Amino acid sequence: MAQISSLSEAIAAAVRDGDTLAVEGFTHLIPHAAGHEIIRQGRKRLTLIRMTLDLIYDQLIGMGCVDKLVFSWGGNPGVGSLHRFRDAIENGWPHKLAIEEHSHAAMANAYEAGAAGLPCAIFRGYIGTDLPKVNAQIKTITCPFTGEELAAIPAHRPDVAVIHAQRADKAGNVMIEGVLGVQKEAVLASKRSVVTVEEIVDELPARSLNAVVLPHWTVSHVVEVPGGAFPSYAQGYYPRNNSFYKQWDEVSRDRDGFLAWMKDNVLNKGPEAFAHYVRMPRAAAAE
Amino acid sequence: MADYKPNEMMTVAAARMLKNDDVCFVGIGQPSAACNLARLTHAPGITLIYESGTLATKPNILPLSIGDGELCETALTTVSVPEMFRYWLQGGRIKVGFLGGAQIDKYANLNTTVVGPYDRPKVRLPGGGGAPEIATSCGEIFIIMAQGKRSFVDRLDFVTSIGHVSGGDSRQKLGVKTKGPTKLITDLALFAPDPETKEMIAVSLHPGVTREQVAENTGWPVRFAAEVAETEPPAAQELEVLRELHARTNRAHIAAA
Numbered sequence: 001m002a003q004i005s006s007l008s009e010a011i012a013a014a015v016r017d018g019d020t021l022a023v024e025g026f027t028h029l030i031p032h033a034a035g036h037e038i039i040r041q042g043r044k045r046l047t048l049i050r051m052t053l054d055l056i057y058d059q060l061i062g063m064g065c066v067d068k069l070v071f072s073w074g075g076n077p078g079v080g081s082l083h084r085f086r087d088a089i090e091n092g093w094p095h096k097l098a099i100e101e102h103s104h105a106a107m108a109n110a111y112e113a114g115a116a117g118l119p120c121a122i123f124r125g126y127i128g129t130d131l132p133k134v135n136a137q138i139k140t141i142t143c144p145f146t147g148e149e150l151a152a153i154p155a156h157r158p159d160v161a162v163i164h165a166q167r168a169d170k171a172g173n174v175m176i177e178g179v180l181g182v183q184k185e186a187v188l189a190s191k192r193s194v195v196t197v198e199e200i201v202d203e204l205p206a207r208s209l210n211a212v213v214l215p216h217w218t219v220s221h222v223v224e225v226p227g228g229a230f231p232s233y234a235q236g237y238y239p240r241n242n243s244f245y246k247q248w249d250e251v252s253r254d255r256d257g258f259l260a261w262m263k264d265n266v267l268n269k270g271p272e273a274f275a276h277y278v279r280m281p282r283a284a285a286a287e
Numbered sequence: 288m289a290d291y292k293p294n295e296m297m298t299v300a301a302a303r304m305l306k307n308d309d310v311c312f313v314g315i316g317q318p319s320a321a322c323n324l325a326r327l328t329h330a331p332g333i334t335l336i337y338e339s340g341t342l343a344t345k346p347n348i349l350p351l352s353i354g355d356g357e358l359c360e361t362a363l364t365t366v367s368v369p370e371m372f373r374y375w376l377q378g379g380r381i382k383v384g385f386l387g388g389a390q391i392d393k394y395a396n397l398n399t400t401v402v403g404p405y406d407r408p409k410v411r412l413p414g415g416g417g418a419p420e421i422a423t424s425c426g427e428i429f430i431i432m433a434q435g436k437r438s439f440v441d442r443l444d445f446v447t448s449i450g451h452v453s454g455g456d457s458r459q460k461l462g463v464k465t466k467g468p469t470k471l472i473t474d475l476a477l478f479a480p481d482p483e484t485k486e487m488i489a490v491s492l493h494p495g496v497t498r499e500q501v502a503e504n505t506g507w508p509v510r511f512a513a514e515v516a517e518t519e520p521p522a523a524q525e526l527e528v529l530r531e532l533h534a535r536t537n538r539a540h541i542a543a544a
Contacts, residue, residue, distance in 0.1 A: 026368055029353025051368070052416070075413030077352030080313055082413075089411040101400075104338060105376065106419040108369040124377055126460050128396075128418045128449035134405045136296050149462070179339045179354040180367040235356050242351045242540050 002216040003170025004200065007271045010221035011037045014160050014192045020047040020188060022111070022158040023056060026075065026181030027156075027240070030232035031164035033225045033271045034057050038162075040064045040267060049156055051107045051182065054247050055231070058082040059266070061097065062258050068098040070156075072107045079245055083252040093255065101135055106153050109181045113155035114189025118164035125151040161190035164229045166236060168197045169204050172216035178235030179213060185212055196225040198237050228280050238278040289457070293474035293523050296493045298529060299521040301385075301472040308456030310334040311383045312421055315353050317431045318385035320532070321472075323349060327528050336381065338370050341367045348536040372417070376424045384425030386418055386448070388434050393486045393507045394436045397422070397431060397466035405445060415447045422448035427466040430455070433506040434473040441507045451485035453518040458485070465506065475501050475514045477518060491516040501524060 003010070015021065015038055023031060035056040047068040047176070050057055053078070060066050062084030074085050088097040102110070109121035122141055133136040141152040163183040165176045174195050176183060187193045195214070200222070216222075232245035251261045262279075265273075290300075302323035305311060307330040307392065315337075328334050334343045339354030350358050361424035366375070375381060388397035388413050391496045397419060403409030410454050422428060426448070432438060448466040452458045458467050468487070471478035477491040489501055490512040502509050521529075 027352045028339070028356070030358070056455050062479050071414070073414050073416035074411070077349070086411045089406055090408060103415045103419040104368070104417040105372040108372045112369040112373070123373070123420075124424070125420045127419075127463055128446065128458075129415070130400070130405075130446040131415065131419065178356065178359045179365055180343065180356070181339070184367065201451075205374060234358055239356055240352065241521055245351065245373060 002168070002219045002222045004170070004222050006224045007033065007037050007042070007196065007225055010194045010223045011041055013135065014194050014221055015041070015043055016159075017043055018045045019043075019159040020049065021160050021162060021239055022156060022186040023048040023162040023179055023285060024050060024183050024186040025164060026051060026179055026230060026234055027231065028181065028235060029164045029176070029183065029229050030056055031162050031228060031275070032197050032230060032232060033196055033228035033274045034162045034164070035060060036269070039065060039262070051104055052077065053082055053085055055082070055245065058084040058248075058252060059262065061085055062094070062252070063090050063099035063262060064094040066097060068100065070100040070102070071102045072102045076205050076249060078242070079249050081249075083249070084258060085138055087255070089126060098143045100137055101131060102153065102279050103131065106138070107156075110153055110156040111185035111189055115185040118155055120152045120154055122150050122152050122224070142176040147255055156186070156189050158190040160188070161186040162191070164170060164196045164225075164234070166198050166234055166239065167204060168195065168200050168222045170200060172219060172222040173204060174214040174278060175204050175207065176212045184212060184214060187219060187252055192220045193218075194221045194229060195219050196223045196224065196228040198224075198226055198228070199245060201222045225271045225274055227278035228271065228275070230274050230277040291526055292491070293333040293535075295472040295526060296518070296519055296531060297431060297433065297472055298479060298527045300493070300518055301429065302328065304429055305330050305383065306471050309383050310336065310381055311385060312336050312417075313351065313426055314337070314386050314417075317387050321384060321431060323532060324399055324525070324529050327532065328525060335339065335370075336375065338368070338371055339525065340368055340371045342366060342375070343414050348539045349532060351540065355449060355533040363395075365410045365537040376417075379424065381424065382426040384421040384428045386428060386430050388419060388430070388447070390438055390443050391430065391432055391439060391471070392443050394452060395487050396443055396446050396452065397430070397450065397469055397478070398445045400447045402444050409459050422450070422467070422507045423463045423465060425465060428468045429470045429472065430468050431472045433450045434501070436504060436506045439505045439507070448479075451480060454485045455483070473503060486510060488512050489515060491518045493518045506537070518535055539542070
């Protein structure tokens with residue numbers, strides 16, 4: 001049964017030091033406000049699972065919240081490197097980071113296996129690559145019917161899934177539209193979940209008969225955080241702020257600049273700042 | 288002849304490889320520009336698929352990331368990421384996969400993971416993303432990469448996704464039934480695999496490019512086809528559409544800032 005609460009209450013209740021978290025959103029609906037709250041609450045020793053690390057994990061890594069990453073792509077999309085991620089891997093700053101590196105196909109399959117209650121994901125993958133040499137969790141399994149050798153990795157079973165969606169109703173039923181990523185699978189694979197939404201409405205709006213809805217009894221915490229995906233986007237609400245992604249390259253490049261930015265924009269702010277970010281005046285209406 | 292940059296020649300040459308009835312899995316950056324140029328010129332019916340789940344998308348501007356709203360809004364439909372990788376990619380529905388990379392070797396194996404040793408990398412690159420399975424599940428692979436000795440290397444630091452492995456029939460011996468890299472498009476030349484050895488050999492040089500230039504920008508002793516063609520330069524219309532696409536994209540990104 002979903003609890004509707006403030007963001008600080010939801011994160012405090014759901015996320016503990018040492019937890020394994022899946023903070024998901026594939027380019028779209030990345031829960032940045034929730035990520036900031038995890039940083040503000042000073043959670044430590046986290047294992048973070050995510051397909052594309054994006055800025056949200058760059059920030060968590062740089063603030064020293066993370067011991068281990070399970071991931072499949074670690075860049076700033078369309079821009080270049082994630083400097084905090086690279087600094088952690090290349091120089092061990094702020095501390096050494098353990099990594100378990102996969103492909104996108106593997107990660108997507110592992111979430112689906114987790115949601116399906118299976119112990120492992122089986123798929124046709126990793127053929128000829130060096131990834132199995134550096135990740136002991138990548139194994140093979142022989143199909144008992146055809147003899148084909150397939151890749152197998154453990155299912156993702158996070159302690160907590162954290163996602164952002166457009167809407168929930170007052171009971172906590174959550175509706176997701178647009179690029180869906182792996183959020184439904186991540187929530188269903190996890191023990192607990194925190195869902196931030198653009199708005200909580202009396203009733204979910206008119207929708208396709210096959211709309212993607214997470215029933216209230218599958219989510220633990222629902223929080224209204226308008227703009228909570230910024231600088232990612234929420235289809236129907238606000239576009240991706242591509243220039244912020246470009247600016248992050250500069251902001252995150254050196255350690256002091258990064259820490260100063262985090263102090264001003266995360267540690268000394270609250271989730272209400274996000275509504276302001278998405279309403280900031282734009283040079284012109286997006287085409 | 289119209290004035291153009293080597294990068295424009297590369298994108299135009301890559302776009303020409305695509306056909307109207309192709310179903311194409313598109314990577315972000317250079318591949319995305321080439322695929323959309325094809326769609327806006329000779330291949331209006333091409334099906335473009337991005338790994339964010341957007342199926343048959345027709346973006347008016349180039350996306351900065353693989354899951355921009357533009358891709359979803361102009362798609363026939365958008366499926367979840369597990370469905371994209373399981374039914375569409377692994378299910379063998381995709382004819383052409385379009386990849387780029389940080390390093391490539393003569394058998395068109397790619398590295399996008401690390402420069403230097405994995406445990407103590409000199410440069411930590413983003414990693415594989417969709418590439419390891421795109422490389423083996425798509426019917427064939429086109430690769431687009433600017434040439435240089437740091438990227439066209441004799442030995443990869445890490446194999447992120449396979450091409451023709453160690454040449455000959457080594458790819459099939461791994462149980463892979465798809466063709467692998469059939470075309471490599473660079474800013475200097477077009478490459479294709481030798482039918483026997485599977486080494487990527489230069490089959491066409493872009494106008495004004497010499498064999499010496501190609502050799503100087505390749506980290507292995509590059510081979511040339513018995514008959515090396517000259518690539519048709521970009522037509523005025525191809526350049527116009529490509530430049531307008533980039534201009535439109537820049538305007539939209541500035542407007543959204």
